[in-house]
Structures are given as structure tokens and as C-alpha cells.
Amino acid sequence: MLNKIETAFTKDFGLEYPIICAPMFLVSNTKMVIATSEAGGLGTFPALNFRPIENYRKAIRDIRAQTKKPIGVNIIVQSSNKFANEHLDIAIEEGVDLIITSLGSPREVIKKTRGTKTRVYSDVVGLEHAKKVADMGGDGLIAVGSGAGGHAGDISLFALIPYLKKHIDLPIIAAGSIVNGATLLAALSLGAAGVHMGTRFIASQEALVNEAYKKAIVDAGPEQIVNTDRVDGFPGNFILTPLLEKLGVHSGVVETVLNQNSKFKRYLSLYRAGRALFGSPESKASYKNIFSAGHGVGLIDEVLSISQIVEQTVREYHELKARLP
Ligand SMILES: Cc1cc2nc3c(=O)[nH]c(=O)nc-3n(C[C@H](O)[C@H](O)[C@H](O)COP(=O)(O)O)c2cc1C
Known part of the structure; x- marks a missing residue:
């Protein structure tokens, strides 16, 4: 067993490593969540991946039956997501540990989760939104930098993490091009309390993409x-x-x-x-036939199991940290 990596984030959730398997539309599945949480990180999935809504509750229960470790769901809080309220109520009822909000204001989510065990971390790409999240009483930030898979921000994580940290006293999770021990070490050095890895986990045995x-x-x-x-x-x-x-x-x-x-x-x-x-799979462009990925692709050379990815990342982190000049 490798040494733990302790941060404000891991202490909050009782994790061994500050690694989130990030929610990915049409990619995340229950196996990925279970494997990440069992490997010492925290597995998450977008609620919208399971439709109709009963399948979403069933997915949480299936995961819970196979791991007692913390898990998370992602709720798109943009007004176009008419399922957001139901997604939220079910996450709270099922005692999900972490809700990651994206594409909008987390106000309702933060309000409803107060007094429950569920924590709320919100996607931000700059300071203005981050300040609003902090004022609303959010528990943490997911700082999405340029070079991230999915809807990336415009600011490099090298600037974004220390900038947010300077102004806001919440755990910050770095998202964008984090794929190995070197990038994990860099993110924590910049002040992040954890990392949100997406692209690296698509090239995993558990991902059921083509x-x-x-x-x-x-x-x-x-x-x-x-x-x-x-x-x-x-x-x-x-x-x-x-x-x-x-x-x-x-x-x-x-x-x-x-x-x-x-x-x-x-x-x-x-x-x-x-x-x-x-859209149907035949429609010209959808997430089913167009591949979203971050700049970290150049450092991903093979498809591995999720436990191997977590182990390799943590091992490399410890080795590099010990060798820093
Ligand atoms: C295929 C794909 C789908 C994604 N879908 C979502 C999503 O549904 N909700 C969300 O909050 N973020 C989504 N993201 C962003 C990830 O949660 C994460 O922030 C991002 O992948 C981190 O960058 P990286 O891919 O460089 O590791 C998606 C990313 C990818 C690559």
C-alpha cells in the first residue's frame, strides 16, 4: 500500500488520495465510480448519464452495494436541465457524499444540502463565479482551467489555482490536463487540495466507450x-x-x-x-462520435485499469516529490 496523500480535501472525505474520477457525460459508469473509490480516490458520475430518472437512483444504489467509500454525482444546474431538482433530491435522499455542480448557480443545491452529510463543490472558471459560490456557502471549488477535457476554461491552471487561493478560503480541486504523478504534484504545489481527472480515466478498462x-x-x-x-x-x-x-x-x-x-x-x-x-448517434456531431479530451492526451500511452491508474499516479507523485531539487 502506498503512503497516503493528505490534504484538506482528503481529510474532509476520509480519502487516501486527493484524486476525483471526474464526471463525464456518456462516459462515466458505475464501474468507474466503484473502482476509483475502492482505489482510494473518489468516483463520480453525471446524474444525466442515467435516464429515466429511476435508473439514476438505481445506479447510486448499485454503487453503494459495492463500495462503502465516498462517491459523488454531478448535477447540471443550468435552467435547461429540467431534471436538476429531482437529481438533487435523490442525491440527498441516497446520502451521496459529494455533489459537483456545473454550468450555473449552485444556490439551490447548497441551500437544500445544508444540515445533511452531502457536500457541494462547484465548477468555476474564474474569480467572479468562485466568489459567488463562496458567498453562497459552498464547500469547495472545482477550478476548470484551459486544456481540460469537456467545457474548458480560458485560464491556465498555473495562474488560476494560486489566484483563486489568494482570494478564497475553500478547498480547490484542479481540473485540466492532470493525468499522472507529475501533474498531480504540480497541482498540489500550486495550492490545490485535489485533482479532477477526466481524460486519463477515459483510457481505462472500466470505461465502456468505444x-x-x-x-x-x-x-x-x-x-x-x-x-x-x-x-x-x-x-x-x-x-x-x-x-x-x-x-x-x-x-x-x-x-x-x-x-x-x-x-x-x-x-x-x-x-x-x-x-x-x-441527438441520435447518426446526428452529425454528438459526444458519441466526436471525442472530447484535454491537453493531457500526449502523456497517456496505454489503456490501464482504474486501480493501476491511481496507483501509478500516486507512486509517481511520491517518487517525484522525494527527488525535487
Ligand atoms: C467526455 C467528457 C465529458 C464531460 N462531461 C462532463 C459533465 O457532464 N459534467 C461536468 O461537470 N464536467 C464534464 N466534463 C469535464 C470533467 O468533469 C473534468 O472537469 C475534465 O475532464 C478535466 O480535464 P481533463 O479531461 O483534462 O482531465 C467532461 C469531460 C469529458 C472529457
Whole structure:
């Protein structure tokens, strides 16, 4: 057994390692959550991955039956998610340890979880939102930097983590391109209390995505990651595959001009978000055939089991820390 890595975050949840297997739409599954939590980290999944809603409650119960360790769910708190309230009520009823909110205000989630065992950490990409979360009484921040898989922020984690830490007294979890011991060590050195790893866990045996996705992650370097809003209307990082190339990663002239009209822009965003979230696999671009990943892809060379990923990351962290000049 490797030595523990103790931070404010691990102490809060009783974890061995400050590693979250980040929630990933259409990727996270119960096996990934169980394997991460059993390996000493904290497994999470987006509530929206399980529909209809009874399957979401069942997923939590299935996980609970196989691990007693802390687990988390992600709730999209944007108004377009009409299931958010139900997702929240079920998470509280089932005693989920951590709720990660994204894409909106966590106010309701924080209010309803007060006095329960459930803690709330919220995705932020800058100081303004982070301050609001702190004022609302949130328990922690997930700082999403540039280079993250999914909807990345614009600020490098090298600047974002110490900047948030300077202004806000909450545990900060670093999200973006953290894939191994070196990047974990860097994140903790910057002041993070933990890491939120997504892309690394897609290339795992437990992820049930198609093999082409895993292979694309193993083969790609950071040069192949493009940031585009063409997939779901929000800027996100994707591997430049031939399909994405065909779809085009930049807005055309007509679209750029129409985008200046706020109504059209909103319509287009909603249309793309709907297509990505609920579109059929045949629709041109959805998370099923376009692969989202972060800049850390260049450091991922093989598909491993989740326990191997956690162990390798922690081992490398300890070795590098001992060797620092
Ligand atoms: C395929 C994919 C789907 C994602 N879906 C979600 C999601 O549903 N909710 C969310 O809060 N974050 C989502 N994210 C972001 C991750 O939770 C995490 O912050 C990010 O992957 C960290 O960056 P990394 O991939 O470079 O490790 C997604 C990321 C990826 C790669």
C-alpha cells in the first residue's frame, strides 16, 4: 500500500488520495465510480448519464452495494436541465457524499444540502463565479482551467489555482490536463487540495466507450486538441478527428454575422446543446462520435485499469516529490 496523500480535501472525505474520477457525460459508469473509490480516490458520475430518472437512483444504489467509500454525482444546474431538482433530491435522499455542480448557480443545491452529510463543490472558471459560490456557502471549488477535457476554461491552471487561493478560503480541486504523478504534484504545489481527472480515466478498462475513443486518446498529442463551440454550442476541447475536421471547427462568415444577433446565438447554442445531449448517434456531431479530451492526451500511452491508474499516479507523485531539487 502506498503512503497516503493528505490534504484538506482528503481529510474532509476520509480519502487516501486527493484524486476525483471526474464526471463525464456518456462516459462515466458505475464501474468507474466503484473502482476509483475502492482505489482510494473518489468516483463520480453525471446524474444525466442515467435516464429515466429511476435508473439514476438505481445506479447510486448499485454503487453503494459495492463500495462503502465516498462517491459523488454531478448535477447540471443550468435552467435547461429540467431534471436538476429531482437529481438533487435523490442525491440527498441516497446520502451521496459529494455533489459537483456545473454550468450555473449552485444556490439551490447548497441551500437544500445544508444540515445533511452531502457536500457541494462547484465548477468555476474564474474569480467572479468562485466568489459567488463562496458567498453562497459552498464547500469547495472545482477550478476548470484551459486544456481540460469537456467545457474548458480560458485560464491556465498555473495562474488560476494560486489566484483563486489568494482570494478564497475553500478547498480547490484542479481540473485540466492532470493525468499522472507529475501533474498531480504540480497541482498540489500550486495550492490545490485535489485533482479532477477526466481524460486519463477515459483510457481505462472500466470505461465502456468505444475502442476508437480510447485509441484516439492514446494516439493524440496536445497539438491535436482543438477548442470549438461547433459540437454543442459551448467552447470545449475535442480531438481533431476526420469527422470533426469535416464538420469544421470554426464558424463560417454567415454564422459569425448572425451570431451578433443575441436571439440567433441563443437559438444556435440551444440547438447544438440539444443535439449533443439528446441527438441520435447518426446526428452529425454528438459526444458519441466526436471525442472530447484535454491537453493531457500526449502523456497517456496505454489503456490501464482504474486501480493501476491511481496507483501509478500516486507512486509517481511520491517518487517525484522525494527527488525535487
Ligand atoms: C467526455 C467528457 C465529458 C464531460 N462531461 C462532463 C459533465 O457532464 N459534467 C461536468 O461537470 N464536467 C464534464 N466534463 C469535464 C470533467 O468533469 C473534468 O472537469 C475534465 O475532464 C478535466 O480535464 P481533463 O479531461 O483534462 O482531465 C467532461 C469531460 C469529458 C472529457
